[in-house]
Amino acid sequence: MSAATSQRVTGNTNARYKSGVIPYKKMGYWQPDYVPKDSDVIALFRITPQENVDPEEAAAAVAGESSTATWTVVWTDRLTACELYRAKAYRVDRVPNTGPGTKTEAQYFAYIAYDLDLFEPGSIANLTASIIGNVFGFKAVKALRLEDMRIPVAYLKTFQGPATGIVVERERLDKFGRPLLGATTKPKLGLSGRNYGRVVYEALKGGLDFVKDDENINSQPFMHWRDRFLYCMEAVNKASAATGEVKGHYLNVTAGTMEDMYERADFAKELGTGIIMIDLVVGYTAIQSMAKWARRNDVILHLHRAGNSTYSRQKNHGMNFRVICKWMRMAGVDHIHAGTVVGKLEGDPLMIKGFYDTLRESHTRQSLEHGLFFEQDWASLNRVMPVASGGIHAGQMHQLIHYLGEDVVLQFGGGTIGHPMGIQAGATANRVALEAMIMARNEGRDYLREGPEILQAAARHCSPLKAALDTWGDITFNYESTDTADFVPTATASA
Numbered sequence: 001m002s003a004a005t006s007q008r009v010t011g012n013t014n015a016r017y018k019s020g021v022i023p024y025k026k027m028g029y030w031q032p033d034y035v036p037k038d039s040d041v042i043a044l045f046r047i048t049p050q051e052n053v054d055p056e057e058a059a060a061a062v063a064g065e066s067s068t069a070t071w072t073v074v075w076t077d078r079l080t081a082c083e084l085y086r087a088k089a090y091r092v093d094r095v096p097n098t099g100p101g102t103k104t105e106a107q108y109f110a111y112i113a114y115d116l117d118l119f120e121p122g123s124i125a126n127l128t129a130s131i132i133g134n135v136f137g138f139k140a141v142k143a144l145r146l147e148d149m150r151i152p153v154a155y156l157k158t159f160q161g162p163a164t165g166i167v168v169e170r171e172r173l174d175k176f177g178r179p180l181l182g183a184t185t186k187p188k189l190g191l192s193g194r195n196y197g198r199v200v201y202e203a204l205k206g207g208l209d210f211v212k213d214d215e216n217i218n219s220q221p222f223m224h225w226r227d228r229f230l231y232c233m234e235a236v237n238k239a240s241a242a243t244g245e246v247k248g249h250y251l252n253v254t255a256g257t258m259e260d261m262y263e264r265a266d267f268a269k270e271l272g273t274g275i276i277m278i279d280l281v282v283g284y285t286a287i288q289s290m291a292k293w294a295r296r297n298d299v300i301l302h303l304h305r306a307g308n309s310t311y312s313r314q315k316n317h318g319m320n321f322r323v324i325c326k327w328m329r330m331a332g333v334d335h336i337h338a339g340t341v342v343g344k345l346e347g348d349p350l351m352i353k354g355f356y357d358t359l360r361e362s363h364t365r366q367s368l369e370h371g372l373f374f375e376q377d378w379a380s381l382n383r384v385m386p387v388a389s390g391g392i393h394a395g396q397m398h399q400l401i402h403y404l405g406e407d408v409v410l411q412f413g414g415g416t417i418g419h420p421m422g423i424q425a426g427a428t429a430n431r432v433a434l435e436a437m438i439m440a441r442n443e444g445r446d447y448l449r450e451g452p453e454i455l456q457a458a459a460r461h462c463s464p465l466k467a468a469l470d471t472w473g474d475i476t477f478n479y480e481s482t483d484t485a486d487f488v489p490t491a492t493a494s495a
């Protein structure tokens with residue numbers, strides 16, 4: 001007899017199934033003694049219960065509404081292996097620095113385990129319809145945030161993972177031992193195909209590895225997509241011939257329908273591109289489809305995370321970006337924008353380290369200060385190249401390498417195209433700054449502390465770098481982060 005059948009036969013007593021409304025805890029969604037199985041999916045939610053709602057009941061309600069429950073008892077549960085299929089809230093902890101005596105109302109971390117049978121293999125859409133489905137509108141909780149997930153190896157193995165991965169991307173580019181350099185074409189909207197292609201050529205010729213379309217450039221009246229693709233590929237080919245290096249431009253194939261996206265991707269491939277791009281807003285199923293297309297066609301897949309801050313930035317509601325990193329690694333993208341720490345957009349250093357580790361490590365340990373609540377074995381899924389983009393410039397090179405490491409694309413849009421001596425000079429400034437800093441690192445210097453001097457020394461022989469430092473050297477974006485660690489490392493806490 002299978003486990004499922006035996007559950008049906010030994011199912012619960014009549015009292016439990018009497019019609020009416022009973023607490024979710026009584027319905028079996030709170031099981032403090034439950035020990036998660038290796039094959040369970042585990043989700044960690046931050047719950048802000050409504051006043052007078054017991055946190056354990058709120059956790060049970062979240063478990064119920066994200067798995068099998070509805071608001072009232074239904075006898076049809078007994079036609080199923082309901083005890084197996086019920087998600088189990090098994091632990092609730094008060095979030096540090098919330099509740100009585102603090103400025104923030106009480107919040108709780110609720111740990112919930114889900115049996116693997118609740119999810120369709122290889123489908124982010126199906127996983128998310130449970131985990132972030134109805135439950136986020138549930139009245140008994142004032143706010144709800146999905147903070148982290150532990151995905152079992154058994155489930156990971158049903159996903160393709162990154163189409164190409166970091167190792168093969170570097171082999172195709174023939175570039176090793178340093179971050180890759182990119183730029184977002186600016187202005188983001190309005191250029192004609194020919195002018196757009198000129199920006200791409202100049203930036204690649206000046207020393208960048210990649211240029212990219214911005215998130216909102218698709219096929220507008222001022223430049224239809226075929227024009228953009230033709231001029232960009234002409235620029236890539238000319239710059240590769242002129243420099244002897246492999247170059248690329250992420251052609252954004254985002255469109256209104258899947259058929260249009262495939263048409264654009266096929267044309268990009270026909271023109272010989274090594275990389276294409278999509279936006280997060282196309283949705284999980286479209287992302288998985290494009291990842292399969294990318295693997296079939298030997299093309300790298302770049303994902304711009306446009307839209308994520310709508311639901312990932314605020315601490316009490318929505319979902320943490322680290323969970324998006326996990327889902328996107330499973331879905332199969334090769335690149336994902338994951339923050340810069342020092343640039344113009346949201347990015348606490350500890351949080352960003354957690355995102356980067358999630359994307360790049362084959363195994364991550366629990367690390368509460370980086371927001372990693374669970375140990376995660378990535379089951380040999382390829383690694384994703386994080387992309388640092390948004391308000392960065394050559395003067396920050398030492399910090400970028402310190403915080404973000406080597407396997408990363410550093411993307412300077414304004415920080416290339418806005419250079420006072422022109423786009424090529426902007427690209428050269430970034431390339432020289434990068435190579436000077438990598439050399440200093442390889443020589444064992446304390447490049448983070450000595451960074452500004454290392455850059456000034458390199459600028460003595462490189463007027464584009466000097467101009468970049470003179471223009472942007474002092475530009476910083478020192479605003480308080482919104483999404484910060486709940487568990488601060490001891491050394492920092494006492495500092």
Ligand SMILES: O=C(COP(=O)(O)O)[C@H](O)[C@H](O)COP(=O)(O)O
Nearest residue numbers: 184305337345389390391412413414
């Ligand atoms: O256009 C840019 C950056 O331009 P610039 O380099 O001129 O600032 C990108 O869309 C942002 O980096 C996205 O943000 P994120 O990478 O955080 O998702």
Ligand SMILES: [Mg+2]
Nearest residue numbers: 184188214215
């Ligand atoms: Mg942009």
